[in-house]
Amino acid sequence: MSIDALNTQKLQEHADEIRQQYEDLKARNLNLDLTRGKPSSEQLDFSNDLLSLPGQNYRTESGVDTRNYGGLVGIEEIRNIWAQVLGIPAGNIVAGDASSLNIMFDLISWSYIWGNNDSERPWSQEEKVKWLCPVPGYDRHFSITEHFGFEMINVPLTDQGPDMNVVRELVKDPQVKGMWTVPVFGNPTGITFSEEVCRELASMETAAPDFRIIWDNAYAVHTLTDSFPVVHDVLSMGAEAGHPNRFWFMSSTSKITLAGAGVAFFASSKQNLDWYAEHANIRGIGPNKVSQLAHAQFFGGPEGVYEQMRKHADNLAPKFNRVLEILNERLAPFGAAEWTQPKGGYFISVNVSPGTASRVVELAKQAGIALTGAGSSFPLKQDPKNENIRLAPSLPPVSELEVAMHGFATCVLLAALEA
Template identity: 50%
Template sequence: MSSLSDLQSRLDEASAAYEEFASRGLKLDITRGKPAPAQLDLAADLLTTVSGDDVFTPSGVDTRNYGGAEGLIELREIFAPLLKVPAAQLLAGGNASLTFMTQALTFALLHGTAVDDRPWGLGPHKLLCPVPGYDRHFTLAESLGFELLSIPMDDEGPDVAAAQRLAEDPAVKGMWIVPMYSNPTGITITDRRARELAQMPAAAPDFTLLWDNAYALHHLREDHPDNLDILSLCAEAGHPERAWIFASTSKVTHAGAGVSFFAGGPATVDWMTANLGKVSIGPDKINQLRHLRFFTDSAGVEAHMRKHAEIIAPKFDAVLTALDEGLGSDDLASWTSPEGGYFITLTTMDGIADRVVKLAAEAGVKLTPAGATHPYGLDPNNSIIRIAPTMPTLDEVELAAQGLVACVRLASFEKLMAG
């Protein structure tokens, strides 16, 4: 253990480094996983693929008119193999998968599901939330009246034993999961863990895996894991309707003008389509036609995503290099090294994540609030910080990472000095 005088010396060094960084008067933001302008530029041609009266799909659908709640079949055929679902069980909607999530959960609360027509909202309703996890999932579910129950994650995915214990309560209706490059840790669920979730006993007959493939296409490296066919795993386990799959092109083309997707077992897709038909007369098929013509086929999507990786992989590398150089020689923090997705997770000493975020804000580096990765914004260890390096320029990411390191070092030595 370091002596008190040594700790004081290192605290003084950390304080001086922090003050030097803060004196630069920077304004940097690594809070949310937004695509950078250069990524949005990749899809500029999307805006010119439909013009004049050239508005018909290959199968003859007039995209200007009502109808087609299921979305354009040709576009669904492009994304079906990428998402490992049959095209007939894939729906295409508007720009936000969050909307599909809201609709599916609301329909279940009001009308029950394809498996059990008893409305979830008639009694207590709870959802399992792997942590660290996706803040938008937690916020949405809380707004709909769900009680959120945290379960831990490890390198293979959610803790199935913990999930199974909680699912003995029939009020537990499902579980959130980001299976590929989880937000915020970057973990990809293993085949073994996915099978366990598909087979897991649950008291609720319609226990549901809310399977959000938000980052399924966002590989940073040429060698990458493949998407799992969760629908087949669930069907083999005797739960063909257990998984509701969500995805979108929000970080693939234009975030404000993408296409969202919903998939499930055959009965679930029928249930979703029937409910959608009561609240909408069809999605924006012109925008879906734009995407169809822009990508042409599945290979076109994969080629496009390699261009994304060329832009953002260096930013991830810059953060990881800064963390390694600035913190690697001390036992002050740990961090993930994801192979895809949009985030890096930094784990500090217990009790100082909020202090790091405060120091960073005062030094001109805006971070996601501490606790955002947990239900109700409460991280019991106050140690998790989500880093989103995609939106700023590479130079800005490098500076922000340097500032983050300075903040972690200062907050860590403050804690060590306080005993």
């Protein structure tokens, strides 16, 4: 299916019907929200047992009292579990508080103020800092680099990962200091980087010695099927290629257990972790080890993580399938959009007729359906083709999701008709 094949004649034949569908939609006075990839209440209930943990069993196996200060790198139990889930050594992992975004913000902040362990000077003293942004991508990533005034450069995504021909050219510029990535079940495309792309990112030469790739594996185990993806050990790939400090590797339990009360993980080389500790030891006196121990007890081991994710898949897959069915039923006959069909993650990326995405969002808003803003998956919210819209099926029940998606399809068709 291709947007270029938009069947305008067929669309015109149905013009009156589409306009009436939209008027009927507005008359329903809906209040539906597809804006963010939040877990539903049913998904959060999968982790209710956490609320009674660790109970009186608040000491680690080595006798650490998790109620007290200290333990910058986190407790051994949860780090060991996550090391097995990610396929990297526990010694390269720091377990922190709930949000990996906080750690990412810290890493960029500290590089900006002081420079990182490979910097010649603080990034704030550079004439300009440039950052590579595979698109469509994660809006909260882009907000961080926008906040620091970095120049963000769009990099096209293929079904294997970022276009490496483009990346290799851009990193010849010493002002290019880093790159955002979501390598498994990407936000919003759902694509997973191939091993070949991972190795190229690890081995490519960069003009900036302090170039960093933020490897945000937020969806490393978030399958919608019975199988789990391979999590490539890019830390070893980088070390083998002579670039041991290239990757800042992130993960968390945010969409595994309780979204606002989980554990975040930062994995990297020893040099990077030592640099991180220099600043983190000043910033705080250690993470929430009680929550970490509760999670370790809740999971029991890596298989407990996979078992939890199978529950999520059983809940999410019918929602994703229903969204895809409605898109295919309502939009495919007109060639009015194209969309991803993810096997994991939390989003579906839709490209509507070029130039109409902002109008689709406006029409949906007028009809009581909240969508993520047009362009949100691009730096500065500027989609050069004004065509991309991110759908988040996770939060509403299927009954509401069906109403919202039929409404969305009507808005897509009406915007294409207007254009």
